[in-house]
Amino acid sequence: MQSRSAETVAVIVEAAARVLESRGLDGFNTNAVAERAGVSIGSLYQYFRNKDALLASLIERQAEPFVRILETIPPEVPFQTALLRLIEASVRQQLKRPELSRLLDFVERQAAFEDLARCTVDRIQHVLIEMLERADAPAVEDRSVAAFEVLSVIRALTDAAGERGGTNHARLATRIHGAVCGYFGIVMPV
Amino acid sequence: MQSRSAETVAVIVEAAARVLESRGLDGFNTNAVAERAGVSIGSLYQYFRNKDALLASLIERQAEPFVRILETIPPEVPFQTALLRLIEASVRQQLKRPELSRLLDFVERQAAFEDLARCTVDRIQHVLIEMLERADAPAVEDRSVAAFEVLSVIRALTDAAGERGGTNHARLATRIHGAVCGYFGIVMPV
Amino acid sequence: MQSRSAETVAVIVEAAARVLESRGLDGFNTNAVAERAGVSIGSLYQYFRNKDALLASLIERQAEPFVRILETIPPEVPFQTALLRLIEASVRQQLKRPELSRLLDFVERQAAFEDLARCTVDRIQHVLIEMLERADAPAVEDRSVAAFEVLSVIRALTDAAGERGGTNHARLATRIHGAVCGYFGIVMPV
Amino acid sequence: MQSRSAETVAVIVEAAARVLESRGLDGFNTNAVAERAGVSIGSLYQYFRNKDALLASLIERQAEPFVRILETIPPEVPFQTALLRLIEASVRQQLKRPELSRLLDFVERQAAFEDLARCTVDRIQHVLIEMLERADAPAVEDRSVAAFEVLSVIRALTDAAGERGGTNHARLATRIHGAVCGYFGIVMPV
DNA sequence: TATGAATGAGTCTTCATTCAT
DNA sequence: GATGAATGAAGACTCATTCAT
Numbered sequence: 001m002q003s004r005s006a007e008t009v010a011v012i013v014e015a016a017a018r019v020l021e022s023r024g025l026d027g028f029n030t031n032a033v034a035e036r037a038g039v040s041i042g043s044l045y046q047y048f049r050n051k052d053a054l055l056a057s058l059i060e061r062q063a064e065p066f067v068r069i070l071e072t073i074p075p076e077v078p079f080q081t082a083l084l085r086l087i088e089a090s091v092r093q094q095l096k097r098p099e100l101s102r103l104l105d106f107v108e109r110q111a112a113f114e115d116l117a118r119c120t121v122d123r124i125q126h127v128l129i130e131m132l133e134r135a136d137a138p139a140v141e142d143r144s145v146a147a148f149e150v151l152s153v154i155r156a157l158t159d160a161a162g163e164r165g166g167t168n169h170a171r172l173a174t175r176i177h178g179a180v181c182g183y184f185g186i187v188m189p190v
Numbered sequence: 191m192q193s194r195s196a197e198t199v200a201v202i203v204e205a206a207a208r209v210l211e212s213r214g215l216d217g218f219n220t221n222a223v224a225e226r227a228g229v230s231i232g233s234l235y236q237y238f239r240n241k242d243a244l245l246a247s248l249i250e251r252q253a254e255p256f257v258r259i260l261e262t263i264p265p266e267v268p269f270q271t272a273l274l275r276l277i278e279a280s281v282r283q284q285l286k287r288p289e290l291s292r293l294l295d296f297v298e299r300q301a302a303f304e305d306l307a308r309c310t311v312d313r314i315q316h317v318l319i320e321m322l323e324r325a326d327a328p329a330v331e332d333r334s335v336a337a338f339e340v341l342s343v344i345r346a347l348t349d350a351a352g353e354r355g356g357t358n359h360a361r362l363a364t365r366i367h368g369a370v371c372g373y374f375g376i377v378m379p380v
Numbered sequence: 381m382q383s384r385s386a387e388t389v390a391v392i393v394e395a396a397a398r399v400l401e402s403r404g405l406d407g408f409n410t411n412a413v414a415e416r417a418g419v420s421i422g423s424l425y426q427y428f429r430n431k432d433a434l435l436a437s438l439i440e441r442q443a444e445p446f447v448r449i450l451e452t453i454p455p456e457v458p459f460q461t462a463l464l465r466l467i468e469a470s471v472r473q474q475l476k477r478p479e480l481s482r483l484l485d486f487v488e489r490q491a492a493f494e495d496l497a498r499c500t501v502d503r504i505q506h507v508l509i510e511m512l513e514r515a516d517a518p519a520v521e522d523r524s525v526a527a528f529e530v531l532s533v534i535r536a537l538t539d540a541a542g543e544r545g546g547t548n549h550a551r552l553a554t555r556i557h558g559a560v561c562g563y564f565g566i567v568m569p570v
Numbered sequence: 571m572q573s574r575s576a577e578t579v580a581v582i583v584e585a586a587a588r589v590l591e592s593r594g595l596d597g598f599n600t601n602a603v604a605e606r607a608g609v610s611i612g613s614l615y616q617y618f619r620n621k622d623a624l625l626a627s628l629i630e631r632q633a634e635p636f637v638r639i640l641e642t643i644p645p646e647v648p649f650q651t652a653l654l655r656l657i658e659a660s661v662r663q664q665l666k667r668p669e670l671s672r673l674l675d676f677v678e679r680q681a682a683f684e685d686l687a688r689c690t691v692d693r694i695q696h697v698l699i700e701m702l703e704r705a706d707a708p709a710v711e712d713r714s715v716a717a718f719e720v721l722s723v724i725r726a727l728t729d730a731a732g733e734r735g736g737t738n739h740a741r742l743a744t745r746i747h748g749a750v751c752g753y754f755g756i757v758m759p760v
Numbered sequence: 761t762a763t764g765a766a767t768g769a770g771t772c773t774t775c776a777t778t779c780a781t
Numbered sequence: 782g783a784t785g786a787a788t789g790a791a792g793a794c795t796c797a798t799t800c801a802t
Binding site for chain 3: 594595679723730
């Protein structure tokens, strides 16, 4: 029984993702999602209080694995290693579904998702701030600002790559790494 | 007569900007814009074929002065100087109305504005590519990719700063400059 | 088995009563009733053909004890005594759950419950008409009209009292008695 | 222009009244009202924020003329005269559209219309309380309770008459007067 | 040209009811 | 019998756009 429900929920969320990708934010409506999911509109509302709850699920589904990866980076790895892992995780995650990532990035900045977004951002910032507290980390004026801005750079460059399509992950990661090192005033390590 | 029309158009576009800023993309509708502009909805449609045309005007109004500035950077200034001017222009422009900039960045990526966006992006890229062709410019694999990505970094960091509010322009420009130099693999010049 | 069913039915009807009281007619829906009853929506429909059948049960449950009491007033008691018993029974019954009474009074007047309502009203009217046929009863033009109107007065004053809350039964009964006597053109007996 | 709007509003409100009368509270929906009014659903919402606002207008339209009449009863007329005028006004008003009156009486008791109802009730109570303060008025324990209850009796008897249909106003008024006098413990004056 | 009333397609959401398990 | 997931018709409401004045 649980599996049945869980499956339906998953089907609906994936349908929502596809509708968002194919029709954009304007064309994203609950009827379209239900149809795409092969489910009645009533069923959709059985599992999601409203349209925003559906989007929230989408946001969470997108963010969760990324945050999980970040949180499993062990504290003893050197700053640069951790940074590269973070960049790679971000690139891998976002380039899976670039358009979806881009749209959700926008959605989660809307007032209605403030709480959800803050929660995710806090977890990511926490990881980044801890990284910046390591002995071999670059000195910055304000760690929380730096964390936020570094994340922005990573996302922006990945988005840009996603928009172009067909990107080489490794090279992209290198370019991002360069930019982030530059941001920190570090001469990029070889 | 013409000036009268031009003025009305300007009033409507500014009203659109304000509505967008205050109510977000969801709350942006033509009736609200007309009301804010102190103009009848009929008049609005006299000057703008439809909602998208209004948004297009908004996008243009936002982009034009920035592009103009870029295009007036003389070709003989050194790469680093030009880069700093570009960054400063971008920061100044975006931080005037950060929320508006952020929203329009999103809007112009929607399918309906593809042409308009490409046009602006092309002009900016053109400038950047020319910059990258200078003798003292860093070597890059693909100038058009680099141009696009550098612009993304600048925008992202400015957006991030705008979201926080009350930012010091000069410091922000320095951080952005660092990131861009890093992107190019340049040790940041003093 | 039968007792089991009867118990379930009773639980559902009581749940319906509570939902009606707490959420009003607008918030009264079968899913809420099932939930409140701790029963699946499927079970509810096993016992009640549809929503109206549930409401009908509620109406009956509310009316039945009252009608029963009326019907057990012996024919030999004087008119005034019978009238007072009627008033007291009505007050006691309605003030137990004033909001529920008020709402059901409205519901039973809806077209869908015409038959049910007529049936109950007929039984009550029958009792009242018999009362009015007694030797010591006041003369009225049309007994059936009088019966109906007297009942209306009793209900209205009890509803009014119920709306205020915390009423003294005896005093209310006295006021109602006064009004009914006045209706009959009787100088209120001491 | 104003007259045009005012007319549309009046047409819609009258359509609402008719829909309410013919289909009851369950069948009362904005689409039906718009259709009955010969107006688009959009127009309906141009003039009424929502369904409840439409009902509120209906309630006001129904109550206003009645309250106005009450408020014009001069303070120097004797209590009994004033009472009769009140009863006659109520009867005349309610019997114009008995079903509508009954339904609106119910609607205005719903939580959503609390404020509106209180406002009207206050005005009516005010008149009644002033009446009860006159030298020739009967003594009552609590004037505000008495005012409320008398009004309830009047309404209930008129509703009852309306339900039967084809009532003689004068006789009904007499019966009501009797009940009210009885309520006050007055031997009905000739 | 300006106005703003009018339009109605389109969206979100609820809830009575069914039916496979 | 019991369950509760699923259904979809129906209803509230919005907003881009038109057009008579």
